[in-house]
Amino acid sequence: MGIISALRCRECNKEYSPRFLYICEDCFGPLDVQYKIENGIDKHTFENRTDLTYWRYFEILPIEDKKNIVSLNGSITPLQKADNLGNILGGFKNLYIKNDSVNPTFSFKDRPAGVAVSKAKEMNLAAVGCASTGNLASATAAHAARANLPCYIFAPSDIEDVKIAQALSYGGKFVAVDGTYDDANRIASVIGDSNGYGIVNINMRPYYVEGSKTLAFEVLEQLNWTVPDVLVIPVGSGAMLNAICKGFEEIMNLGLIHDISNLRIIAAQPDGCAPIVDAYKNRSNEVIPVEKPDTVAKSLAIGDPGDGLYVLKRLKQFNGLGEKVTDAEIKDAILLLAKSEGIFTEPAGGVAVGVLKKLIEENKINKDESVVCYVTGNGLKTTESVIDLLPTPNSVKPDIRLVSAMIH
Amino acid sequence: MGIISALRCRECNKEYSPRFLYICEDCFGPLDVQYKIENGIDKHTFENRTDLTYWRYFEILPIEDKKNIVSLNGSITPLQKADNLGNILGGFKNLYIKNDSVNPTFSFKDRPAGVAVSKAKEMNLAAVGCASTGNLASATAAHAARANLPCYIFAPSDIEDVKIAQALSYGGKFVAVDGTYDDANRIASVIGDSNGYGIVNINMRPYYVEGSKTLAFEVLEQLNWTVPDVLVIPVGSGAMLNAICKGFEEIMNLGLIHDISNLRIIAAQPDGCAPIVDAYKNRSNEVIPVEKPDTVAKSLAIGDPGDGLYVLKRLKQFNGLGEKVTDAEIKDAILLLAKSEGIFTEPAGGVAVGVLKKLIEENKINKDESVVCYVTGNGLKTTESVIDLLPTPNSVKPDIRLVSAMIH
Numbered sequence: 048m049g050i051i052s053a054l055r056c057r058e059c060n061k062e063y064s065p066r067f068l069y070i071c072e073d074c075f076g077p078l079d080v081q082y083k084i085e086n087g088i089d090k091h092t093f094e095n096r097t098d099l100t101y102w103r104y105f106e107i108l109p110i111e112d113k114k115n116i117v118s119l120n121g122s123i124t125p126l127q128k129a130d131n132l133g134n135i136l137g138g139f140k141n142l143y144i145k146n147d148s149v150n151p152t153f154s155f156k157d158r159p160a161g162v163a164v165s166k167a168k169e170m171n172l173a174a175v176g177c178a179s180t181g182n183l184a185s186a187t188a189a190h191a192a193r194a195n196l197p198c199y200i201f202a203p204s205d206i207e208d209v210k211i212a213q214a215l216s217y218g219g220k221f222v223a224v225d226g227t228y229d230d231a232n233r234i235a236s237v238i239g240d241s242n243g244y245g246i247v248n249i250n251m252r253p254y255y256v257e258g259s260k261t262l263a264f265e266v267l268e269q270l271n272w273t274v275p276d277v278l279v280i281p282v283g284s285g286a287m288l289n290a291i292c293k294g295f296e297e298i299m300n301l302g303l304i305h306d307i308s309n310l311r312i313i314a315a316q317p318d319g320c321a322p323i324v325d326a327y328k329n330r331s332n333e334v335i336p337v338e339k340p341d342t343v344a345k346s347l348a349i350g351d352p353g354d355g356l357y358v359l360k361r362l363k364q365f366n367g368l369g370e371k372v373t374d375a376e377i378k379d380a381i382l383l384l385a386k387s388e389g390i391f392t393e394p395a396g397g398v399a400v401g402v403l404k405k406l407i408e409e410n411k412i413n414k415d416e417s418v419v420c421y422v423t424g425n426g427l428k429t430t431e432s433v434i435d436l437l438p439t440p441n442s443v444k445p446d447i448r449l450v451s452a453m454i455h
Numbered sequence: 456m457g458i459i460s461a462l463r464c465r466e467c468n469k470e471y472s473p474r475f476l477y478i479c480e481d482c483f484g485p486l487d488v489q490y491k492i493e494n495g496i497d498k499h500t501f502e503n504r505t506d507l508t509y510w511r512y513f514e515i516l517p518i519e520d521k522k523n524i525v526s527l528n529g530s531i532t533p534l535q536k537a538d539n540l541g542n543i544l545g546g547f548k549n550l551y552i553k554n555d556s557v558n559p560t561f562s563f564k565d566r567p568a569g570v571a572v573s574k575a576k577e578m579n580l581a582a583v584g585c586a587s588t589g590n591l592a593s594a595t596a597a598h599a600a601r602a603n604l605p606c607y608i609f610a611p612s613d614i615e616d617v618k619i620a621q622a623l624s625y626g627g628k629f630v631a632v633d634g635t636y637d638d639a640n641r642i643a644s645v646i647g648d649s650n651g652y653g654i655v656n657i658n659m660r661p662y663y664v665e666g667s668k669t670l671a672f673e674v675l676e677q678l679n680w681t682v683p684d685v686l687v688i689p690v691g692s693g694a695m696l697n698a699i700c701k702g703f704e705e706i707m708n709l710g711l712i713h714d715i716s717n718l719r720i721i722a723a724q725p726d727g728c729a730p731i732v733d734a735y736k737n738r739s740n741e742v743i744p745v746e747k748p749d750t751v752a753k754s755l756a757i758g759d760p761g762d763g764l765y766v767l768k769r770l771k772q773f774n775g776l777g778e779k780v781t782d783a784e785i786k787d788a789i790l791l792l793a794k795s796e797g798i799f800t801e802p803a804g805g806v807a808v809g810v811l812k813k814l815i816e817e818n819k820i821n822k823d824e825s826v827v828c829y830v831t832g833n834g835l836k837t838t839e840s841v842i843d844l845l846p847t848p849n850s851v852k853p854d855i856r857l858v859s860a861m862i863h
Binding site: 094097099119120121122123124125126127131146149150151152153185188189190191192193195199201204208209211212213215216217218220221222223224225226230231233234237238241381382385386387388389390391425426427428430433434437438440441442443444445447450451453454 | 502505507527528529530531532533534535539554557558559560561593596597598599600601603607609612616617619620621623624625626628629630631632633634638639641642645646649650789790793794795796797798799833834835836838841842845846848849850851852853855858859861862
């Protein structure tokens with residue numbers, strides 16, 4: 048298992064011994080997990096493993112005793128070579144969709160939630176919880192069920208019914224906050240700290256974000272340890288984008304890849320909640336919170352993104368840029384992806400594909416580049432977002448002549 | 456790729472050269488694919504493959520040229536050791552859930568539909584289609600999208616909206632038949648034959664059912680090529696159960712396992728549509744069609760099951776039995792599985808888990824036995840089936856004292 052050398056402050060580099068701590072006591076910066084790698088790791092180390100879950104990368108995940116792993120046993124998710132979509136977008140020969148909609152609770156959140164709930168078990172915490180726009184609620188509740196831990200979910204009361212039903216089915220205790228995600232987040236933070244509960248995306252955050260790194264590890268292994276030219280990443284809090292960048296850096300530090308200086312990172316946000324992209328476009332280093340997010344992409348509706356400034360830094364580091372798309376563009380992109388590649392995503396995935404399309408049209412991504420577009424959630428949770436664009440099926444009597452006439 | 460030696464009639468054993476044919480010209484029996492295995496296959500042949508899709512078993516799948524494979528790249532699905540559920544059910548130490556809800560279109564149907572659409576491409580057919588209770592519609596439409604083939608879906612008009620929205624998103628052309636699944640099936644059959652369209656579960660059936668065999672192959676590989684004692688399998692048409700049995704037989708014929716004579720097969724059906732289980736219970740060899748299926752498990756609501764008689768034969772061959780559960784038992788089983796194992800299934804999965812529970816309570820499955828329970832579809836498609844059993848979350852103002860009071 049991973050051997051944690053320290054929790055290191057992302058701002059002042061102060062190091063702490065590993066414990067239930069998430070902000071620097073000196074400067075309030077976020078803490079990141081650092082590892083001690085004891086034995087040599089090469090490509091074959093990972094490739095030869097029979098464990099198909101993201102725990103195959105255990106040396107760089109923050110659980111010290113294997114018996115504490117709480118897993119829903121999801122396999123490596125597909126990296127689909129998207130030649131149909133590539134053709135439609137102008138002849139891309141190396142376009143890939145990382146399809147993370149097929150995780151055990153049907154979004155990428157099984158990665159960070161699985162790591163955080165495992166760590167909560169390792170730390171012997173009495174309960175877990177999360178602040179959630181929906182996907183994290185189910186990921187946390189399902190892992191908590193598997194770990195036999197109580198789970199408290201704090202969410203804005205307007206999230207999709209399907210997501211609430213799913214999270215409740217796993218036995219999560221749901222606190223529907225009349226307010227925004229940021230209100231739910233504040234409440235969760237106080238409840239977590241005052242009760243010693245592990246709120247996976249708040250006081251467990253140093254461990255939580257480590258799970259999202261595996262989105263980098265898997266893509267690199269699936270590309271046979273070659274570095275793509277461009278990553279298109281949907282952004283809510285920004286934690287996932289930052290974690291993916293950390294993942295690329297760690298694999299380089301292990302010597303499995305050698306140069307990430309040409310990698311370009313694209314941050315994709317919805318028009319109705321794009322504080323990070325707006326800062327990028329305004330060449331500002333300040334992320335101004337969006338007070339009332341208004342977007343069909345509810346899973347990205349985080350008005351005051353915790354990792355906003357770090358995303359801006361990552362865009363500078365990786366020759367990146369930020370772009371946003373409207374609700375209409377998001378919905379069109381959902382159907383474009385489904386009809387060309389057979390992948391049915393929620394609006395967050397539509398944001399990524401929509402931004403990809405927009406940047407290609409603006410000649411900001413070239414067809415000779417290899418591109419990985421991250422699709423992080425599942426369309427079944429949000430069918431209402433596309434239903435008005437779909438034809439209403441006319442019903443017909445079971446008469447062969449009537450049906451033949453319909454078809455021809 | 457697989458080398459097909461013949462299509463063999465399941466009734467009279469007459470053999471045909473491989474072609475677009477699905478019933479015996481002599482006796483109207485169904486045809487099954489037979490293979491010629493050229494080189495020795497052992498356990499390591501499969502284990503060492505880097506292809507994580509079910510095409511890793513290509514020698515015993517009916518596509519002759521690799522370039523015709525149409526895949527959504529889904530990895531091996533989880534076989535979850537279900538210790539929490541095993542404890543609740545009385546101390547089972549070797550209970551496994553085969554979680555097939557995490558396939559690319561979120562049900563096991565990606566297996567047969569993927570094989571059939573690939574074969575339609577290999578045969579150069581102009582279009583594909585299916586008769587569907589919902590899951591197959593999406594699996595067929597998504598693979599058709601990837602293959603750039605038109606897709607016609609024939610379904611009863613009362614299936615779940617979510618399933619319709621998903622299938623339409625992939626670009627499938629939807630024919631909603633005012634009638635039962637069996638009516639839709641009849642229409643699809645005539646349209647397919649008269650137009651030369653590959654209706655995956657009708658005129659492509661010999662190839663289609665081969666995909667479901669991979670549910671046997673994966674489980675055996677995941678159990679390190681040991682044969683479990685009991686399989687619990689949800690049954691609609693019966694094709695999947697029959698295919699799983701064929702899969703166990705083929706792996707035995709390859710010499711990777713040696714004895715399946717002690718394997719017990721359980722057929723699980725919903726009370727509101729249980730023609731096969733009723734025949735089993737009445738010790739009859741006749742499956743009497745259910746004219747108007749009435750069950751929450753719509754994906755199993757097949758009143759006149761095509762493989763009904765073959766399921767009865769398989770139950771005799773494998774010391775099996777059939778059992779059925781009510782809508783209330785199905786819903787309870789969905790929540791039992793979600794709360795104990797973090798797996799959210801649709802009613803068909805609830806049927807399997809409900810039957811498992813019932814047979815354990817009746818001492819028909821012993822806690823010393825190793826048991827694999829197949830969960831074949833996803834709860835997000837059918838949240839309306841459990842929503843009335845879930846607590847309604849009360850919303851609360853974002854005030855820490857109010858929330859604290861709610862929690863304690």
